[in-house]
Amino acid sequence: MRVTRTVATGRTVHAAEAPSYLDVSGSEIVFILIGVITLGAALLCVTSRNVVRAALWLVVALGGLAGLYLVLTAELVAIVQVLIYVGAVVVLLLFGLMVTKAPIGPQPDLNTANRPVALVVAVAAFGLLVAVLIDAFRFAYLDLTVEGQGGAEAIGGAVFGSWVLPFEVLSVLLLAAVIGAIAITRRDVGSKGRR
Amino acid sequence: MSDAVMIGIKVVCVLAAFLTLPLLVGQLEHKAMAHMQGRLGPMYAGGFHGWAQLMADGVKFLQKEAVVPAAADARVFGLAPAVALIPYLLVLVVIPLGPGTVAEALDAGLFFALAVTGVGVVGMLMAAWASANKYSLLGGLRGAAQLLAYELPFVLAAASVAMAAGTLSLVGIVEAWNPWWLLWQAPAMVIFFVAGMAEIRRPPFDMPLADSELVFGYLTEYGGLRFAFMLLAEYVGIVVVCALTTVLFLGGWRGPFLSDDLGPLWTILKIFALSFVVIWARVAYPRLREDQLQRLAWQGLVPIALGQLVLTGAVVAVTS
Numbered sequence: 001m002r003v004t005r006t007v008a009t010g011r012t013v014h015a016a017e018a019p020s021y022l023d024v025s026g027s028e029i030v031f032i033l034i035g036v037i038t039l040g041a042a043l044l045c046v047t048s049r050n051v052v053r054a055a056l057w058l059v060v061a062l063g064g065l066a067g068l069y070l071v072l073t074a075e076l077v078a079i080v081q082v083l084i085y086v087g088a089v090v091v092l093l094l095f096g097l098m099v100t101k102a103p104i105g106p107q108p109d110l111n112t113a114n115r116p117v118a119l120v121v122a123v124a125a126f127g128l129l130v131a132v133l134i135d136a137f138r139f140a141y142l143d144l145t146v147e148g149q150g151g152a153e154a155i156g157g158a159v160f161g162s163w164v165l166p167f168e169v170l171s172v173l174l175l176a177a178v179i180g181a182i183a184i185t186r187r188d189v190g191s192k193g194r195r
Numbered sequence: 196m197s198d199a200v201m202i203g204i205k206v207v208c209v210l211a212a213f214l215t216l217p218l219l220v221g222q223l224e225h226k227a228m229a230h231m232q233g234r235l236g237p238m239y240a241g242g243f244h245g246w247a248q249l250m251a252d253g254v255k256f257l258q259k260e261a262v263v264p265a266a267a268d269a270r271v272f273g274l275a276p277a278v279a280l281i282p283y284l285l286v287l288v289v290i291p292l293g294p295g296t297v298a299e300a301l302d303a304g305l306f307f308a309l310a311v312t313g314v315g316v317v318g319m320l321m322a323a324w325a326s327a328n329k330y331s332l333l334g335g336l337r338g339a340a341q342l343l344a345y346e347l348p349f350v351l352a353a354a355s356v357a358m359a360a361g362t363l364s365l366v367g368i369v370e371a372w373n374p375w376w377l378l379w380q381a382p383a384m385v386i387f388f389v390a391g392m393a394e395i396r397r398p399p400f401d402m403p404l405a406d407s408e409l410v411f412g413y414l415t416e417y418g419g420l421r422f423a424f425m426l427l428a429e430y431v432g433i434v435v436v437c438a439l440t441t442v443l444f445l446g447g448w449r450g451p452f453l454s455d456d457l458g459p460l461w462t463i464l465k466i467f468a469l470s471f472v473v474i475w476a477r478v479a480y481p482r483l484r485e486d487q488l489q490r491l492a493w494q495g496l497v498p499i500a501l502g503q504l505v506l507t508g509a510v511v512a513v514t515s
Binding site for chain 1: 267268271301302306307311313314316317320323324325327332335336339340342343350363
């Protein structure tokens with residue numbers, strides 16, 4: 001790691017102080033390579049002609065995302081990404097697909113007429129996110145040589161220290177979603193009360 | 196010694212453990228089951244108690260034709276054994292054998308182990324779907340339902356130890372371990388071990404395989420080397436679950452005497468003692484029915500695990 005990169009953790013610098021884009025470090029090359037893999041897997045996920053294969057490409061994309069977190073020294077986030085998304089969400093997804101309808105080979109009826117609309121929405125969302133992120137973190141640099149800045153202690157301290165209120169709000173939101181899901185699937189709960 | 200040489204030695208050691216420990220567990224299973232059921236089993240290959248039978252089986256698997264069913268999704272079918280096997284290899288990297296004897300002491304080693312073992316299930320689902328066989332698909336469905344049910348108590352029990360030790364590092368947990376944890380963390384240990392057995396689909400939790408009703412579940416269409424890899428994944432799974440239980444609940448390399456010198460020996464002894472319990476359970480208990488499986492997880496293990504978390508939290512809060 002070169003000296004030009006050792007700006008303090010996540011510090012925002014002035015445009016003049018920013019390291020040059022032509023001056024690429026090893027981590028940045030790895031980051032870009034994993035990013036390309038993730039993007040490719042994500043594209044294959046949405047263009048695949050088979051719904052289970054699409055879910056498997058999603059595994060690759062989510063795993064790639066974990067790799068990106070790892071390169072950015074956020075090891076805890078990377079591990080949790082694998083634990084939650086690959087280990088639980090995708091398994092649930094595959095379970096759902098297998099229970100319903102998951103034939104082998106290409107499925108011609110997979111594309112709906114809404115495809116162009118979905119493309120427009122996706123491009124718009126992508127554009128918005130990229131604009132916001134570039135605007136917010138244009139001059140923020142992370143020193144990758146600092147140990148433990150993305151470890152369990154740092155993340156735990158941040159989540160349960162300064163970010164405890166958003167964390168609790170999110171917990172309540174998720175709890176509400178779970179209760180809502182139960183209420184929707186169990187019709188007998190509501191009807192019993194009315195009788 | 197340079198870093199590259201050190202990494203090379205570590206890789207060779209982990210690979211050696213990956214290839215020998217499951218075979219030893221397999222041999223132990225052959226012999227323990229044979230004795231428990233009052234039968235001899237294969238006794239001729241190699242001479243003493245038929246010790247070479249496993250190698251003969253391995254050679255047999257090598258010679259078999261690699262058959263892919265015509266209706267199967269060949270690429271996913273071929274990839275599935277690798278996806279099922281490699282995660283367990285990665286877990287072995289973070290498991291400490293003795294003080295300082297660990298391939299890679301990760302800060303969040305416990306989380307890493309839990310996350311990576313979960314990935315192996317994707318391999319099982321790939322095998323189940325790509326076989327294009329209804330028995331396989333049913334086996335995969337049962338496996339997924341089982342994993343979703345048992346992952347929660349598995350992680351909660353591990354979280355209890357992490358809370359007690361105040362760290363997510365597997366080395367740190369062994370260092371913080373105290374003999375009275377055997378009592379304090381006993382419910383968590385039982386839950387972790389049982390849920391771990393269910394995660395690797397060992398009998399009595401082998402509903403996804405259930406040879407009397409599903410032929411051989413998600414492995415029905417597999418043969419030859421691919422089947423051998425799937426089988427190997429099961430036995431490495433036993434080693435990994437027993438090693439994690441040892442490290443988390445039984446004090447890892449701590450023994451009654453000479454913990455520092457004989458550390459790795461204690462760890463391996465405990466791993467094999469637990470492996471014996473896994474095999475014993477296979478012989479002793481009939482297969483759980485699907486509804487019994489789900490009831491045990493949701494009505495038994497999850498509430499007890501939550502209770503254990505409260506207890507651990509209370510004790511930690513009082514003593515610290």
